[in-house]
Amino acid sequence: MELTEVRQQIQHTDQELLQLLAKRRKLALAVAEAKISQNKPIRDQQREEELLLRLIESGKALELDAHYVTRLFHVIIEDSVLQQQAKLQGELRGMQGPSVKVAYLGGQGSYSYWATQKYFTRRAEQIIDIGCDSFNEIIKAVETGHADYAVLPIENTSSGSINEVYDLLQHTRLSIVGELTHPIDHCVLGLPGAPLNQIRQICAHPQVIAQCSQFLLGLTNIKVEYCDSSSDAFQRVQQKQDPTMVAIGGEAGGKIYGLEVLARELANQKDNVSRFIVVARKAVSVAKAIPAKTTFIMFTGQQPGALVDALTVLKRHGISMAKLESRPIPGNPWEEMFYVDVLANANDYAMTRALEELNRITKFIKVLGCYPSEDIQPTQVEA
Numbered sequence: 001m002e003l004t005e006v007r008q009q010i011q012h013t014d015q016e017l018l019q020l021l022a023k024r025r026k027l028a029l030a031v032a033e034a035k036i037s038q039n040k041p042i043r044d045q046q047r048e049e050e051l052l053l054r055l056i057e058s059g060k061a062l063e064l065d066a067h068y069v070t071r072l073f074h075v076i077i078e079d080s081v082l083q084q085q086a087k088l089q090g091e092l093r094g095m096q097g098p099s100v101k102v103a104y105l106g107g108q109g110s111y112s113y114w115a116t117q118k119y120f121t122r123r124a125e126q127i128i129d130i131g132c133d134s135f136n137e138i139i140k141a142v143e144t145g146h147a148d149y150a151v152l153p154i155e156n157t158s159s160g161s162i163n164e165v166y167d168l169l170q171h172t173r174l175s176i177v178g179e180l181t182h183p184i185d186h187c188v189l190g191l192p193g194a195p196l197n198q199i200r201q202i203c204a205h206p207q208v209i210a211q212c213s214q215f216l217l218g219l220t221n222i223k224v225e226y227c228d229s230s231s232d233a234f235q236r237v238q239q240k241q242d243p244t245m246v247a248i249g250g251e252a253g254g255k256i257y258g259l260e261v262l263a264r265e266l267a268n269q270k271d272n273v274s275r276f277i278v279v280a281r282k283a284v285s286v287a288k289a290i291p292a293k294t295t296f297i298m299f300t301g302q303q304p305g306a307l308v309d310a311l312t313v314l315k316r317h318g319i320s321m322a323k324l325e326s327r328p329i330p331g332n333p334w335e336e337m338f339y340v341d342v343l344a345n346a347n348d349y350a351m352t353r354a355l356e357e358l359n360r361i362t363k364f365i366k367v368l369g370c371y372p373s374e375d376i377q378p379t380q381v382e383a
């Protein structure tokens with residue numbers, strides 16, 4: 001067969017795959033409706049296990065290895081669960097206006113821009129995006145009613161916690177209402193045809209620079225220009241039209257500004273993923289059928305064993321912790337505020353009891369929000 005002919009057939013097959021994926025997504029939403037009316041949890045890992053085992057068997061007959069089939073269906077099932085969760089949570093929240101105003105870092109093409117698109121598109125919401133130059137400006141936009149939601153990066157697998165965002169959460173009345181993770185694939189982006197070995201200046205956000213520190217250590221005689229966001233970095237390179245100047249950011253974002261990929265996979269960690277939180281003025285309740293996370297902050301005081309005592313309360317109530325972070329308290333040198341993410345719904349009996357007890361033994365405690373967990377652990381099967 002001719003190359004062009006085979007390619008046409010591949011293209012045709014890919015279109016069919018897309019149609020089947022869209023059909024499966026619609027079926028998943030129909031399952032969600034049935035589950036809502038029967039009060040059943042969205043996730044059913046026994047069903048996933050049966051499904052995966054059957055698919056692995058059918059795959060073998062088609063010469064598709066078990067690893068490939070499992071990897072593909074983990075992605076498909078994760079999407080199915082997230083779609084169903086978003087639908088159920090959306091029904092619980094009731095109808096919103098035709099569009100929502102969302103504040104995020106940078107402009108079109110920044111990582112926060114893509115995370116915002118991903119989160120709200122899943123909820124079938126029309127977005128009016130409000131690009132901002134700093135995390136502080138983003139929080140202010142929601143506090144003042146200029147925006148309905150804010151999307152903020154909170155941690156990254158390469159650079160760890162984003163302290164500035166943690167610190168802002170200590171002082172805002174806004175609540176965390178959602179979370180999402182988004183892969184961050186850093187590339188060197190320059191003018192089309194720019195030679196990689198002639199780079200003299202790199203524009204990037206400080207977080208991006210931290211996540212690519214090992215790549216940057218290997219370069220000499222290069223000036224680094226700190227930018228407010230990746231989209232700000234793209235814009236600077238586009239405006240200067242200087243082939244020795246490049247930006248670091250995502251490929252899709254760079255494309256919007258006419259930039260081309262000169263190098264890829266720059267992050268220190270191969271799996272470079274950021275977790276974003278979504279905040280709003282009003283807290284939400286999470287449907288019982290969905291796994292929830294609750295984030296709270298507490299100041300335990302500095303008496304010996306104070307933190308252990310607080311964590312023992314969680315243990316006694318069978319509550320698992322997903323993350324523990326500490327940040328300085330402004331004006332109180334050497335005193336720390338603890339940020340705790342737990343895998344629990346703030347309205348569950350165990351969690352309300354735990355919060356009551358923590359209230360008694362800590363000097364300060366505040367729930368920052370309870371929201372659907374998007375941490376969908378794939379079901380593992382023995383092939």
Ligand SMILES: O=C(O)C(=O)C[C@]1(C(=O)O)C=C[C@@H](O)C=C1
Nearest residue numbers: 031042043044045047048077080
């Ligand atoms: O069959 C169900 O109960 C579904 O919700 C569908 C589905 C899937 O996409 O296959 C998704 C989530 C469940 O954990 C199991 C399976």
